[in-house]
Every structure is written in C-alpha cells, then in structure tokens.
Amino acid sequence: MQTIPVRLAHAEYDIIVGPDLLQNLEEHLKRAGLSGPFLVISQPRIFKAAGQFLKKRFPLALIPDGERAKSMTTVTRLLDRMAALNMTRQSTVIAFGGGVVGDVAGFVAAIYMRGVSVVQAPTTLLAQVDSSIGGKTGINFRSVKNLVGAFHQPRLVVSDSTLLRTLSDREYASGLYEALKYGVIRDAGLFESFVDGIQPLLTREPDAVGRLVSRCAAIKAEVVAADERESNLRRILNFGHTVGHALEAAGNFRRLKHGEAVGYGMIAAARIGLALNRVSQSDAERIESAIALIGRLPSLEGIKLRPALHALQHDKKIRDGAVHFVLPRGIGCVEITPDVPLELVRETVKALIHESKNRR
Numbered sequence: 001m002q003t004i005p006v007r008l009a010h011a012e013y014d015i016i017v018g019p020d021l022l023q024n025l026e027e028h029l030k031r032a033g034l035s036g037p038f039l040v041i042s043q044p045r046i047f048k049a050a051g052q053f054l055k056k057r058f059p060l061a062l063i064p065d066g067e068r069a070k071s072m073t074t075v076t077r078l079l080d081r082m083a084a085l086n087m088t089r090q091s092t093v094i095a096f097g098g099g100v101v102g103d104v105a106g107f108v109a110a111i112y113m114r115g116v117s118v119v120q121a122p123t124t125l126l127a128q129v130d131s132s133i134g135g136k137t138g139i140n141f142r143s144v145k146n147l148v149g150a151f152h153q154p155r156l157v158v159s160d161s162t163l164l165r166t167l168s169d170r171e172y173a174s175g176l177y178e179a180l181k182y183g184v185i186r187d188a189g190l191f192e193s194f195v196d197g198i199q200p201l202l203t204r205e206p207d208a209v210g211r212l213v214s215r216c217a218a219i220k221a222e223v224v225a226a227d228e229r230e231s232n233l234r235r236i237l238n239f240g241h242t243v244g245h246a247l248e249a250a251g252n253f254r255r256l257k258h259g260e261a262v263g264y265g266m267i268a269a270a271r272i273g274l275a276l277n278r279v280s281q282s283d284a285e286r287i288e289s290a291i292a293l294i295g296r297l298p299s300l301e302g303i304k305l306r307p308a309l310h311a312l313q314h315d316k317k318i319r320d321g322a323v324h325f326v327l328p329r330g331i332g333c334v335e336i337t338p339d340v341p342l343e344l345v346r347e348t349v350k351a352l353i354h355e356s357k358n359r360r
C-alpha cells in the first residue's frame, strides 16, 4: 500500500493506493478519524460489477447510472435519504464509483449541514488518477456541465487497484490517456516508464497500475496543494483539455469518453506547440506516439468543426481571436500561453477530424 499525503492550507488527507484496500475499509476509516453514520453512494451498474463485497456493511444509496445522475433531482433525493438516516455533522459519505458518483456525492457532502465528511473510493482509472483528488464537486444544470458545485476536499481517498479489473477496455484506456498527461506536464520519468512499461499497464498488472496511480495522484496532489482554487499552477492540469473539452461538447458528451477527448486534445496541443516553435519535432512526435500506444482513439466521424469551436468560445478560452492554451515545451514541462491564434486551433482541429474520417 502506498500513502500519498495531501497537505492544503485548511485540510489534510491521505490518498492510499493498492490492491484490495476496500476489504478493510472500516479500518482505513477509523485510522482517518471518521465515524458513522456512514452512507455509501454508488450507481447500480458499478455496485453490481464491483461493489457486492460492500453489501450489508454500510447503508447504500444508489443514484441512476450514467452522467444524467449529476442532477439536482439526484441531489434532492440524496439529501432526503441523509436526513432520514439522521446523519449529523459528524457523519461520512463514501463515494463508490467513477467521476460521476464522486462529483455528486462530494457535492451533497459539501452542502448537507454545511458540510460533512466525504471519502472518495474511486472505481475508474480516470477517477483514481484525477477526479477523486482536489476537491472539485458538482452537478450539471440547465444542460451545462458542472455549472453548480463547490470545492469540498475529501477526508480520505482509497484507490483500490483491484476494482479496475471489471472496467471495460474503453473506460480503462480513457483513464490511461489522462494518466499520460501527468508525464507530459510534469514528470519525464513517468512518461518514459509509461512508454517502456505499456504492456503490463495494458494487461492491468496490479503492481504496474498501482505505481502509475500513485505517481499521478502524487503529481495532482502537489499541484493542487500549490494552488487549491485553480488560480494559476493548477491550470497546467488542463493540458489536452482545451481542444479535448471542445470535442467532448461537440459530441454532446456521448461520442467520446473524457479521457479519449483528452487524448485528441494532447495531440492537438503537441501539434500547435510544434507550429509555434515551443516544442521540438521529436518531442511532439514522442507525445503522439505515446498516445497511440494506448490504442486507437475512436473516430471523430459526426463531430463537426463549428460546434467544437463554439464550445471553445463558451469555455471563455477565446479572447480577441486568440486562445488560452497549455502547450508542451518538452516532455515533463508545459507552459500556459494566452495567445494561440484561433486560426491555428481551427486548422488543427479540422485536420484531426479529417484524419480520423480517412482512417476508417
């Protein structure tokens, strides 16, 4: 078991990573000083695939499957259930699921009695390397993703590598793209070991996955600690997310998984960095090759350029015909550039869509 301490101005917690950690969840809760009543929040599909062993150990609230669960209706129902269970300020919510469960459960924990403890027990690779850490919680509102939310840090993150066995190949790969991001933005060693050790990662060899999750979690923890509320440094975590979000939104958040969109977004950032002479050709190519090692990204067929650019505008990333971008400088180092010409972004996204059509 690896322990990664997160030290923030007003909060401290541990991220623990390893196989079979949830078998002893009660012990980990106790060590973190957490007391009941507890409420496990999960989704039916996840609980059926990976959560049976938690049955009867804790009260359980199931929210609908999928992204649609990030709604005010779910929040109201959960608050109802918490009140019915007489949960007090001392009680603890346990989020057992991917980013969707983590975001909703974190949000109800943030607002119930002005805040109760939340433990994140992420069940997707994406949630283990990213969404369970950092305290961003929220729901979608009026069809806008994450429009309503709060910062609410977890009291403990338990990343159990055993849970990832039941993930589909596509969901698992989606997490690998997001994990690779950490190598590019901050850790050349991580990037190298990702590329050299891709086989055991693809076959989900528990030690290899555990090492990857620990390293990514440590980087996210360090960046979040330096910039809790995303004013500056934390923005480097958005590498691959400018074009990524645009493609995700243009596909109505259904065509692409988040990590896949980030995969495309990182290719776009590498190409834009190269066009602007910020990164060498060989490093830009190494980034693209590493993304390809994870597997073929799904086709962008049906995703249109115009809505993608519209989404960029909506993200407020465009100002005076220029786009705010995180660009690679090399492997392990990025820079935030406020003045990437919109035209270059347009051409890059257009080329990505075109290439993926011709690849069929």
Ligand SMILES: NC(=O)c1ccc[n+]([C@@H]2O[C@H](COP(=O)([O-])OP(=O)(O)OC[C@H]3O[C@@H](n4cnc5c(N)ncnc54)[C@H](O)[C@@H]3O)[C@@H](O)[C@H]2O)c1
Residues within 6 Å of the ligand: 043, 045, 046, 049, 050, 065, 066, 067, 070, 097, 098, 099, 100, 101, 103, 123, 124, 126, 127, 130, 131, 132, 133, 134, 135, 136, 137, 146, 163, 164, 165, 166, 167, 168, 171, 258
């Ligand atoms: N708070 C943050 O900082 C942050 C960061 C990134 C993303 N997010 C949010 O996270 C969400 C995406 O998270 P995600 O990619 O984890 O998706 P998700 O939570 O929807 O889970 C993906 C799929 O995997 C299935 N699944 C999950 N765990 C499983 C398991 N162990 N075995 C079998 N199937 C399993 C789920 O049923 C679902 O179909 C989005 O809503 C996004 O906005 C939040």
Ligand SMILES: [Zn+2]
Residues within 6 Å of the ligand: 130, 178, 241, 258, 262
């Ligand atoms: Zn992401």
